[in-house]
Amino acid sequence: MTGTPPGNPPLRVGLVGYGLAGSVFHAPLIAATEGLALDTVVTSNPERQQQARAEFPEVRLAATPDELFDRAGELDLVVVASPNKTHVPLATRALEAGLPVVVDKPVAGTAAEARALAALAEERGLLLSVFQNRRWDNDFLTLRELLAEDALGEVWRFESRFERWRPKPKGGWRESGDPAEIGGLLYDLGSHVVDQALVLFGPVTQVYAESVVRRAGAEADDDTFLALTHAKGVRSHLYVSSTAAQLGPRFRVLGSKAGYVKHGLDPQEAALREGKRPGPGWGEEAESLWGRVGSGESPLTGGGQVTATVAGDYPAYYAAVAKALREGGPNPVTALEAAAALDVLEAARRSARDGAVVSL
DSSP states (O other): OOOOOTTOOOEEEEEEOOSIIIIIIIHHHHHTSTTEEEEEEEOOOHHHHHHHHHHSTTOEEESSHHHHHHTGGGOSEEEEOSOGGGHHHHHHHHHHTTOOEEEESSSOSSHHHHHHHHHHHHHHTOOEEEEOGGGGOHHHHHHHHHHHTTSSOSEEEEEEEEEOBOOSOOOSGGGOOOGGGOOSTTTTHHHHHHHHHHHHHOOEEEEEEEEEOOSTTOOSOOEEEEEEEETTSOEEEEEEESBOSSOOOSEEEEESSOEEEEOSOOSHHHHHHTTOOSOTTTTOOOGGGOEEEESSSOGGGTOSEEEOOOOOOTHHHHHHHHHHHHHOOOOSSBHHHHHHHHHHHHHHHHHHHHTSOEEO
């Protein structure tokens, strides 16, 4: 992690939103990052205010973003972890107030909005970063190492699944059918699996998607499949679902030399939900969950070589943000990268609607 230079106080962070994203992911990771200090939490919900004060006794509370921006001069970074529809207006206000900003995914509802935000940040000379934390998942980091070592040869197909079994809708804006809410799995979990595919295999030329609402009472897509054709020839098959009664492998990657199959989700989200915080052994998983690399036989019947999973490292994201602000280091996830993923998501929405392949 990036330490605070001698004589320099930590960068003061204002966090807008204390729901799932704010309380489970952002606040603990900010507080665990050397060089950053969680200064203010914005939430109008009394229970969430009480929760924030209990978890971070020294934090200041604000009921509205207006209260936060009224004292913008007392902050060094704003993190937007509020509902999706507020991402663009709040990020715009932060940048116009002269503050660097981190925005949870999806950064915007459209690629055009993401690129406009990127242009504003560049014009103001400010950092605009997107919280694509699953670039630091254990399986993703492991796969990147395998590709760098050419352990699989030329990759032909990348299968990625983010599946859950939630037969009853939970409600809330994430499952709303109102387009203004930017809800549904395509833009939620889809933002992760598409971003990972682009980082691994580069730009996409064609998109095909199937997106449906399966559950009674649900309004937004809860079972979605995307087929991407990358410019370099790799085919990515991406599944996001709340209706998977039997979960498939998280990754199944097929190459000219070998394949890699990995089951189970990265343990960091579960650990954060349980109140655990980054420290020794963070992001490590049990050997029983390690994937296998091999060819010619199913890993479920002993095929392939057990391959140690690299420890997941969500703290690396905010460490990189701190380094970017302190030392001019690289932005860990740019808005233009997020815009490229939104190009794919928008094409997927059109494809699912029209039943056609969309070219990019």
